[in-house]
Amino acid sequence: MTVSAEWSELPPELNMKTTRNPKELQAVLEQARRKGQSVGFVPTMGALHEGHLSLVRASNRENDITLVSIFVNPTQFGANEDYAKYPRVLAEDMKKLRTVKVDHLFCPSAVAMYPEGYATFVEVRPRLSNILCGKFRPGHFRGVATVVAKLLNIVGVCRLYLGAKDFQQATVIRQLVHDLNMQVQVRVMPTVREKDGLAMSSRNRYLSPDERRRAIAISRVLFALKRDLLQKKGSLVSLKARALGELRKNVDRIQYLEIVDPGTLESVKKRQKNMASLTACFVGKTRLIDNVIIRA
Amino acid sequence: MTVSAEWSELPPELNMKTTRNPKELQAVLEQARRKGQSVGFVPTMGALHEGHLSLVRASNRENDITLVSIFVNPTQFGANEDYAKYPRVLAEDMKKLRTVKVDHLFCPSAVAMYPEGYATFVEVRPRLSNILCGKFRPGHFRGVATVVAKLLNIVGVCRLYLGAKDFQQATVIRQLVHDLNMQVQVRVMPTVREKDGLAMSSRNRYLSPDERRRAIAISRVLFALKRDLLQKKGSLVSLKARALGELRKNVDRIQYLEIVDPGTLESVKKRQKNMASLTACFVGKTRLIDNVIIRA
Numbered sequence: 216m217t218v219s220a221e222w223s224e225l226p227p228e229l230n231m232k233t234t235r236n237p238k239e240l241q242a243v244l245e246q247a248r249r250k251g252q253s254v255g256f257v258p259t260m261g262a263l264h265e266g267h268l269s270l271v272r273a274s275n276r277e278n279d280i281t282l283v284s285i286f287v288n289p290t291q292f293g294a295n296e297d298y299a300k301y302p303r304v305l306a307e308d309m310k311k312l313r314t315v316k317v318d319h320l321f322c323p324s325a326v327a328m329y330p331e332g333y334a335t336f337v338e339v340r341p342r343l344s345n346i347l348c349g350k351f352r353p354g355h356f357r358g359v360a361t362v363v364a365k366l367l368n369i370v371g372v373c374r375l376y377l378g379a380k381d382f383q384q385a386t387v388i389r390q391l392v393h394d395l396n397m398q399v400q401v402r403v404m405p406t407v408r409e410k411d412g413l414a415m416s417s418r419n420r421y422l423s424p425d426e427r428r429r430a431i432a433i434s435r436v437l438f439a440l441k442r443d444l445l446q447k448k449g450s451l452v453s454l455k456a457r458a459l460g461e462l463r464k465n466v467d468r469i470q471y472l473e474i475v476d477p478g479t480l481e482s483v484k485k486r487q488k489n490m491a492s493l494t495a496c497f498v499g500k501t502r503l504i505d506n507v508i509i510r511a
Numbered sequence: 512m513t514v515s516a517e518w519s520e521l522p523p524e525l526n527m528k529t530t531r532n533p534k535e536l537q538a539v540l541e542q543a544r545r546k547g548q549s550v551g552f553v554p555t556m557g558a559l560h561e562g563h564l565s566l567v568r569a570s571n572r573e574n575d576i577t578l579v580s581i582f583v584n585p586t587q588f589g590a591n592e593d594y595a596k597y598p599r600v601l602a603e604d605m606k607k608l609r610t611v612k613v614d615h616l617f618c619p620s621a622v623a624m625y626p627e628g629y630a631t632f633v634e635v636r637p638r639l640s641n642i643l644c645g646k647f648r649p650g651h652f653r654g655v656a657t658v659v660a661k662l663l664n665i666v667g668v669c670r671l672y673l674g675a676k677d678f679q680q681a682t683v684i685r686q687l688v689h690d691l692n693m694q695v696q697v698r699v700m701p702t703v704r705e706k707d708g709l710a711m712s713s714r715n716r717y718l719s720p721d722e723r724r725r726a727i728a729i730s731r732v733l734f735a736l737k738r739d740l741l742q743k744k745g746s747l748v749s750l751k752a753r754a755l756g757e758l759r760k761n762v763d764r765i766q767y768l769e770i771v772d773p774g775t776l777e778s779v780k781k782r783q784k785n786m787a788s789l790t791a792c793f794v795g796k797t798r799l800i801d802n803v804i805i806r807a
Contacts, residue, residue, distance in 0.1 A: 237692055245668075245694075249545070335635045335656070335690035343630060360631070364660075368692040371667075372541075394631035396533055396664040398541075 252279035261285040262302035262417035266407040270376040284321040291358030432465030468497040548575035557581040558598035558713035562703040566672040580617040587654030728761030764793040
């Protein structure tokens with residue numbers, strides 16, 4: 216996909232260059248950096264929503280150039296997960312991206328990212344990747360770490376924008392960037408929510424009207440837990456049990472609801488200054504995650 | 512370690528800047544690249560010999576700036592291997608490097624490379640890392656891939672110089688660089704040998720005079736095997752058996768002697784155009800490796 220004649224007649228802020236070729240993107244960004252331009256990078260799997268757009272806006276505030284990638288990464292999906300049916304709506308996504316300033320859009324093919332004979336994987340382990348979501352999605356964070364390492368090597372020196380909704384993912388990527396000495400600044404931006412509190416997610420479009428209504432419980436329970444913890448309305452154990460009970464009434468299956476240290480992601484045994492409550496649960500067949508930071 | 516007053520009075524080609532700090536090196540190289548200078552990188556574990564110096568000379572021919580790293584990487588040594596006693600002779604190494612042009616010397620500490628809480632590993636698997644040396648040194652190539660990924664992220668866009676003696680290592684690193692989209696050109700330079708044919712290696716200094724004499728058999732057997740293969744003096748199986756017999760007479764333990772495809776490192780079942788014979792064996796307590804490329 217290259218810039219069509221039609222596009223190049225659009226005003227510059229609406230005129231994003233699109234490439235599917237990693238080497239081509241490397242060359243373009245290298246040139247930009249040589250001119251002293253800073254690069255902000257927003258990696259996505261498409262099916263964009265306001266959360267993604269908020270990352271683009273954050274990037275625009277801090278960088279000369281903003282790059283968005285759309286790539287549904289096969290290596291981070293389990294065998295029984297939704298890789299095949301994950302929403303792929305490029306035209307719709309590009310329309311949304313034209314409402315904000317995006318300089319480059321990178322949409323590689325799966326075969327460009329993982330050619331025949333591909334053999335290299337990056338793992339952030341064992342503590343970080345095998346708990347919480349990692350426990351229920353074996354290999355998921357290895358896939359995430361691998362594709363992010365690849366994307367960051369293609370993009371080069373940059374600021375990287377991630378959403379706080381994927382809290383564990385952001386923690387894994389922060390560690391990856393630090394451990395592998397990448398010249399990347401990681402910026403984690405606040406979760407964007409619907410008016411009723413539901414965290415925005417590409418997977419929300421899977422929900423039936425009934426499921427959508429029940430899904431509100433997730434954020435409601437997490438915010439109630441935060442309030443109860445801050446107001447010391449009971450022990451950690453009892454408040455967590457109450458939250459689980461309330462959540463169970465509304466969703467179909469709970470994978471976990473944990474109160475953790477936001478740095479290490481390890482379960483908190485007693486109240487501490489900074490905590491995060493994280494949950495993953497199914498509403499119908501749709502797996503949703505959410506989290507709330509708790510600062511005493 | 513920073514440049515001493517004494518050094519800065521040396522002529523420029525003898526005046527290499529030394530740093531132990533990854534971020535400092537990143538900044539220096541970034542500045543060089545901004546001036547349009549190309550960077551050649553020679554990663555080593557020190558105990559330098561003519562093989563390493565040949566890599567430095569190759570780098571000097573193709574790049575504006577040459578960087579040498581000296582880092583005995585703990586993650587690539589097994590529990591019962593020679594990490595603790597691996598020769599660390601920095602003063603001697605620096606003396607040798609002053610006989611060639613080296614612009615930067617990078618000698619990070621183990622804790623700078625693997626700080627408390629370090630958790631990220633890079634694996635090139637499973638075929639490439641679990642055969643040949645990988646079979647006898649579990650985790651070795653994971654350690655190599657991890658430290659090379661780190662070093663390359665510190666160094667950035669560069670040409671990377673590796674010795675052909677570590678044939679499997681070069682193959683693993685070539686795959687790593689390709690798979691992770693690193694902006695690095697890998698150059699594998701010919702093995703440098705002693706006059707009697709022994710491949711130069713930092714570990715040769717472990718050899719007693721008797722062991723040193725017996726070690727000659729390794730290259731002699733590989734070159735004889737090459738000649739016999741090219742002259743079709745017998746079947747692949749019989750020639751390999753003869754080579755193994757001859758090697759066994761001289762060394763104390765053979766881990767493997769294989770005839771492989773130089774691209775995939777898979778064992779060759781019948782004669783083909785390009786092959787490589789690789790061996791790893793012990794002379795006394797010292798593990799030595801060598802290989803010879805066979806082009807019909």
